[in-house]
Amino acid sequence: MALDKTEGEAGGGHKGAPFALAFGGGGIGSPFLRGLWRYTPIFLLALLWEGATRLGLVSHLTLPPLDRVFAAWWGLFSSGDLIRNAAVSLSRTAAGLALAVLCGTLLGVFMASSKWVRTTFDPLVQAIYPMPKSALIPILVLWLGFGSASKIVLIFLGCMLPVTLSAFNGARGTEEVLVWSGRSLGASKARVLLEIVLPSALPEILSGIRIALAFAFVLLVASELIAARAGLGYMIGWLGDGGVYDAMFAVVLTVALLGFAADRAFLLLMRRFLRWRG
Amino acid sequence: MAAAIKTRSIEAFGGGERGQAGAAPERTEIAIRGVGHTYRPARGRPVKALETISLEVKEREFVALLGPSGCGKSTLLYLIGGFLPVEEGKILIDGQPVAGPGPDRGIVFQHFALFPWKTVLKNVVYGLEKKGVAREERVRRAREFIDLVGLSGFEDSYPSQLSGGMKQRAAIARTLAIDPAILLMDEPFGSLDAQTRSLMQSELLRIWQRSRKTVVFVTHDVQEAVYLAERIVVMSARPGRVKEILSVGLDRNDPGLLRSRPFAEMVDHVWSLVRSEAIRAERGGGT
Secondary structure, three states, X not given: OOXXXXXXXXXXXXXXXXXHHHXXXXXXXXXXXXXXXXXXXXXXXXXXXXXXXXXXOOOOOOOOOHHHHHHXXXXXXXXXXXXXXXXXXXXXXXXXXXXXHHHHHHHHHHHHHOHHHHHHHHHHHHHHOOOOHHHHHHHHHHHHOOOHHHHHHHHHHHHHHHHHHXXXXXXXXXXXXXXXXXHHOOOOHHHHHHHHHHHHHHHHHHHHHHHHHHHHHHHHHHHHHHOOOOOHHHHHHHHHHOOOHHHHHHHHHHHHHHHHHHHHHHHHHHHHHOOOOO | OOOOOOOOOHHHHOOOOOOOOOOOOOOEEEEEEEEEEEEOOOOOOOEEEEEEEEEEEEOOOEEEEEOOOOXXXXXXXXXXXXXXXXXXXXXXXXOEEOOOOOOOEXXXXXXXXXXXXXXXXXXXXXXXXHHOOOHHHHHHHHHHHHHHOOOOOOOOOOHHHOOHHHHHHHHHHHHHHOXXXXXXXXXXXXXXXXXXXXXXXXXXXXXXXXXOOEEEEEEOOHHHHHHXXXXXXXXXXXXXXXXXXXXXXXXXXXXXXXXXXXXHHHHHHHHHHHHHHHHHHHOOOOO
């Protein structure tokens, strides 16, 4: 009996790369080394960056050398500016995303299970889904001010619909026999929704949240760039206006790294939640 | 895998309330009166699946619904289970009309319908939890039924880690654990390989002989129906009607039964009844 099947497809797109296959097949190196190996193209890009700027191929005003960016990063880090603003940004992202996950999941599952809810909300979802949420930034700032509230609401609005749609599709895809089994084992309709429809929609809900997570960072930086008094996006705008390009690049790289780390962490969480899928 | 059903005391089957008195007068447990059913798909024409079905199932009886695919036998089972609304005719369980699913009618589906995110143990515990059985007691009972179907050692496995036969054992344990008076089985062994299927058939028979539940067993396999059931309801191709009801009356404890002449004759006879319907179904049904 195959008690230990291989991991699912969640691993990402690099699996088919021939060099990765060759490396993995040879059985050399720890998983950590193999992990590093996968990101070789990024190291190459960094080398190219450093080389091009050192050799004077690119003006330092356009692209500061990487080592200066690192030095600026260290400066921002040790002064506490980076951490303070990152904390503001991350708490905004977390709050907006958490609200979106909660409301989106509830709405999606209820839309799937009740015709009444579906007919009420479907036109709204259809209309709002394709709208670029960044267009709302000035309005939200007008209503809620320059502080965190406008950012949290924007992230909430932008992230809720992908979660809603995935929860809706996941819940609709629940196998009828699972619902019937639950009912004939004595579960009430409400219990079936909570204990059977929700977990069986979980894989789709989690992929929806992963998409929402990426949206969250986009909306965070956009809104902080346009109108804010704190946050990483605010720092990028402020440093850029002041012409401190090496520091600006340092913050941009930090945002990229945070987004990447959040996605990886979420993937790990997702695999943990979906261990039951052999 | 081949672990046979263990010899156990009757208590293990939770037969408490219903007892085991074989001599009790035969009571009608399921009464089906003039039941019809029409599927109305979102697109396309409505399809008449069942027409004026009347049938009575006695308490502790093992009845097989036999017919070609698409004859509505599963639909009839779902109507008894309360999963589909009874729109034409009446279905009474112990004299009460069916109003939705309930734990008095346990069901086993062809594709197991285990909760894939729960381990075997938690699958079996689920129904006991709904019944309000205390925590320790429900784990104890769940383990007993897992043992009964020969799945000991796999309590903490997820369904995705089990073979088809093991999944069906788990599903049967889950259903038996809540001690339903009626066991509805929808081609439960239809997706298993031949060896596992015949193993499961004899184990089901042993379980039934001990627990004596009322069983309605849907199948399109003539041998299976003759081997398992006391009565066989042969259904016609769509729209499903009762074509004939046969009493089997073979001694199922005879180890040579499957090779015996009466068994072969019975299978032949039933097959001759089903054959013409299967041909009609193959050609696109009656209407």
